[in-house]
Amino acid sequence: MKSDYLWDPSTPPSDEDADVRRLEALLARHRHAERGTPRWRERPTRRPWIALAACAAAAAVVVAWLLLRDTTPHWEVHGLVGQDRVHPGETLENSGAADVRVAIGAIGEVAVAPGARLRAEDCGGARHSLYLERGRLHARIVAAPRVFQIDTPAGRTIDLGCEYEVEVREDGATRVRVTEGQIEFVFDGREVYVPANARCDALPGAGPGLPEFEERSNALSDVLVIASGMKTVVAKAPGAILDGFLADCTDEDTLTLWHLYDSDTGGGKAVAAEGWVRERIFARLARQFPFPHGVTEDALHAGDRAARRAWRDSMQPAWRVQGRPR
Amino acid sequence: MSDAELGLRARSGDREAFAGIYERYARLVHGVLLAHVPLADVHDLVQDVFVLALRSIAELDEPARIGPWLVTIARHRAHDHHKRGRRETELDHAPEPATTAPQDDGGSDESELVLATIRALPESYRETLVLRLVEGLSGPEIAERTGLTHGSVRVNLFRGMKLLREKLERDARKSTS
Numbered sequence: 285m286k287s288d289y290l291w292d293p294s295t296p297p298s299d300e301d302a303d304v305r306r307l308e309a310l311l312a313r314h315r316h317a318e319r320g321t322p323r324w325r326e327r328p329t330r331r332p333w334i335a336l337a338a339c340a341a342a343a344a345v346v347v348a349w350l351l352l353r354d355t356t357p358h359w360e361v362h363g364l365v366g367q368d369r370v371h372p373g374e375t376l377e378n379s380g381a382a383d384v385r386v387a388i389g390a391i392g393e394v395a396v397a398p399g400a401r402l403r404a405e406d407c408g409g410a411r412h413s414l415y416l417e418r419g420r421l422h423a424r425i426v427a428a429p430r431v432f433q434i435d436t437p438a439g440r441t442i443d444l445g446c447e448y449e450v451e452v453r454e455d456g457a458t459r460v461r462v463t464e465g466q467i468e469f470v471f472d473g474r475e476v477y478v479p480a481n482a483r484c485d486a487l488p489g490a491g492p493g494l495p496e497f498e499e500r501s502n503a504l505s506d507v508l509v510i511a512s513g514m515k516t517v518v519a520k521a522p523g524a525i526l527d528g529f530l531a532d533c534t535d536e537d538t539l540t541l542w543h544l545y546d547s548d549t550g551g552g553k554a555v556a557a558e559g560w561v562r563e564r565i566f567a568r569l570a571r572q573f574p575f576p577h578g579v580t581e582d583a584l585h586a587g588d589r590a591a592r593r594a595w596r597d598s599m600q601p602a603w604r605v606q607g608r609p610r
Numbered sequence: 611m612s613d614a615e616l617g618l619r620a621r622s623g624d625r626e627a628f629a630g631i632y633e634r635y636a637r638l639v640h641g642v643l644l645a646h647v648p649l650a651d652v653h654d655l656v657q658d659v660f661v662l663a664l665r666s667i668a669e670l671d672e673p674a675r676i677g678p679w680l681v682t683i684a685r686h687r688a689h690d691h692h693k694r695g696r697r698e699t700e701l702d703h704a705p706e707p708a709t710t711a712p713q714d715d716g717g718s719d720e721s722e723l724v725l726a727t728i729r730a731l732p733e734s735y736r737e738t739l740v741l742r743l744v745e746g747l748s749g750p751e752i753a754e755r756t757g758l759t760h761g762s763v764r765v766n767l768f769r770g771m772k773l774l775r776e777k778l779e780r781d782a783r784k785s786t787s
Binding site: 290291292293294303304307308310311312313314315316390424426427464480600601604 | 636637640641644649656682685686689720721724725732733734742743744745746748749750759761762764765766767768771774775
């Protein structure tokens with residue numbers, strides 16, 4: 285029986301856990317409890333008059349700040365001559381040669397590349413959002429999912445807690461590349477899930493296409509052609525090609541396959557797999573990923589959004605494993 | 611006392627309850643920070659994280675999810691620490707050239723080298739590995755305290771351990787060749 289010591293150290297280790305045990309022994313000295321854990325104590329005030337003076341000074345600072353502060357919601361801008369903040373509805377254009385940094389409240393930062401142009405939409409409260417008109421930006425957000433979003437001419441990216449890059453070309457075509465965590469790319473009711481180390485391209489009016497890891501294999505390219513109905517381009521026996529691919533495909537490929545199956549929902553026109561292709565993909569995915577509690581095959585086929593999301597979420601560990609660290 | 615109870619009491623101003631949160635979660639915060647910043651800075655940053663938490667305890671929307679909330683603060687604090695470090699480095703004068711080459715007397719701390727190797731792994735792996743190998747938490751405990759699913763923690767642990775083994779073996783081969 286395979287050892288589960290790494291997962292549960294209360295189980296007996298096997299020989300193959302020797303390196304885990306060695307690392308544990310080596311690193312335990314840095315454990316919090318081993319470093320003389322202090323109890324939580326708020327420091328007492330040593331001199332009452334110092335505390336009083338500090339309070340008075342702090343009060344003066346607070347009053348001055350209240351009188352002078354900019355009370356409208358805004359983001360701080362760093363590295364752009366002549367503009368140190370941006371308010372909702374205002375535009376920011378980086379005409380310099382270096383990145384401009386925009387602090388998104390207390391939840392993160394966006395680095396705006398030279399040549400990029402964006403408009404702030406919502407700068408606080410329940411949500412932060414912007415519209416990227418053109419160019420490239422890099423976002424790093426530490427917040428609850430869906431608090432931050434970026435609109436583009438080709439769709440909306442919704443942050444689910446992560447670091448990612450968005451690039452909009454002059455014609456509005458958009459590419460999203462996720463470095464850490466995950467995002468949702470949505471357009472007209474269609475949802476595309478893009479995990480770490482994957483990318484997704486989108487076109488204005490058509491919405492996001494399929495998310496993919498790294499370079500697309502020839503076999504997957506053939507399947508995408510078959511899925512779109514252009515059977516004659518690849519072969520006379522598209523069913524056999526599809527079945528062969530489904531028999532050998534990797535965990536990475538299941539990210540793209542899931543979105544082919546889900547391509548019957550929403551109004552995006554970038555991807556629309558034929559019915560018979562979706563049926564075979566469904567059977568392949570169902571063999572690898574059991575339905576979560578409460579999810580039924582009927583609900584999935586009927587396009588029930590909650591059921592589809594629940595099943596998709598259950599696949600995420602497989603997609604997380606396959607990301608290649610950059 | 612449950613997390614939800616502790617969180618509710620701390621949010622209503624009960625400092626003893628906040629001390630209870632510290633006792634329960636200092637190890638988790640320490641581990642998350644250790645996955646991002648050098649060992650020498652971690653101790654002070656743990657205190658910073660709890661000071662920040664105390665200041666913003668009123669914003670704790672879900673008292674039962676204290677762990678994930680503290681993890682978010684710790685990650686943010688580690689990120690700020692890196693940013694500040696970079697800025698200070700940029701502002702500093704260029705360092706004077708060393709008069710002697712760094713000496714390796716064989717006494718360099720292997721454990722710190724391993725920690726540095728872990729810190730070079732992707733973020734999701736490094737936090738889970740530090741919590742398991744340094745802080746001694748089990749997989750289920752990591753999942754419970756960070757709010758991740760068991761599946762995610764298991765994947766991070768096994769995939770991260772595989773990457774760590776490969777990197778350590780590669781480094782060992784380099785140092786012997």
